[in-house]
Every structure is written in C-alpha cells, then in structure tokens.
Amino acid sequence: MGLKFYINGTVGAKDGTLVSSGSMTSPIVFGGMYPGASGSQVSKTIFIRADDGETWRDVNVQFKGNTSARFEYSSPSSGFITGYDSGNPQVILFLPKVTSNNISFVVTAKAFSSESTSPDTSVSLVAWGWQS
Structure with a gap:
C-alpha cells in the first residue's frame, strides 16, 4: 500500500511501468548527457x-x-512546485491529492560542462503525505 512512481504512463490512467524501489528492475535513466560540452x-x-x-x-x-x-x-x-534552496530552487513538488490515477510531472537532470568524467546523476524520489 502507498504511493508509487511510474514511467511510460498516461495522465489520469492506471498504466505505466512501475519504477522498482530497491531491485533496480526498471530505473529511470537520464542518459546521454556526457560529455556535456556546454552543459547538458x-x-x-x-x-x-x-x-x-x-x-x-x-x-x-x-x-x-x-x-x-x-x-x-x-x-x-x-499540484505545484514549492520550496527554495540556494543550490536547487525547485525542491519540493506538492500535490494536494493523489488517488489511484496517474499524476504526471517532469524531472530534468543536468550535467555540467566542467565535468571531465561521466557524472553520477543517481537520485531517489521520495513521497509522503496523509492517507485519508
């Protein structure tokens, strides 16, 4: 029971590929950024x-x-984006209500042109709220 993340879905539907937590069977890969000659x-x-x-x-x-x-x-x-941090101004996505129908949002990963090796861009998405 709980909140889950998916890829390849449709807004308002109950479809998509579950992004596994722990087993890495269907991770979200933000590939193709290296080398980032002018930032990617x-x-x-x-x-x-x-x-x-x-x-x-x-x-x-x-x-x-x-x-x-x-x-x-x-x-x-x-919902909407809220929060502020000097390193990342878009810190928290706030969703007033989540049901069993897909809500979408876009995540953008960045690499910097000053990097000389392939960057580690792994991150976890966490969600919490109140079940009603």
Whole structure:
C-alpha cells in the first residue's frame, strides 16, 4: 500500500511501468548527457499514483541524495512546485491529492560542462503525505 512512481504512463490512467524501489528492475535513466560540452540536460516524465482505493492528501515529492541539486521539477499535471534552496530552487513538488490515477510531472537532470568524467546523476524520489 502507498504511493508509487511510474514511467511510460498516461495522465489520469492506471498504466505505466512501475519504477522498482530497491531491485533496480526498471530505473529511470537520464542518459546521454556526457560529455556535456556546454552543459547538458535530459528531461523525463514521471507519474505518481496511490494503490487502488487509496487517497493521499498533502503529498510531498522530494529528491533525496547528494546529487539532488542536479535535478528539477516542472509541469505537474496537478499540484505545484514549492520550496527554495540556494543550490536547487525547485525542491519540493506538492500535490494536494493523489488517488489511484496517474499524476504526471517532469524531472530534468543536468550535467555540467566542467565535468571531465561521466557524472553520477543517481537520485531517489521520495513521497509522503496523509492517507485519508
């Protein structure tokens, strides 16, 4: 039970590929950024939804990890972006209500032109809220 992340879904539907937590069977890969001659970025649409029959309120989605400053949210289909950190102004995605239908948002990962090796752009998405 709970909130889960998906890729390859449709807004408002109950489809997509579950992004596994722990087994890495279907991770979200932000590839193709190295080498970043003038800085590079890759965007992916991600979906969140609750398990069937569940409703979650005041849901916060946040990046976790020491590379979180390389990631930004944009274009939520429901909710809005809030929070501020000098290293990453788009810190928290706030969703007032999450049901068993997909809500989409875009995550953009960045690499910097000053990097001389392929950057580690791994980050975790975490979500929490109140089940009602």
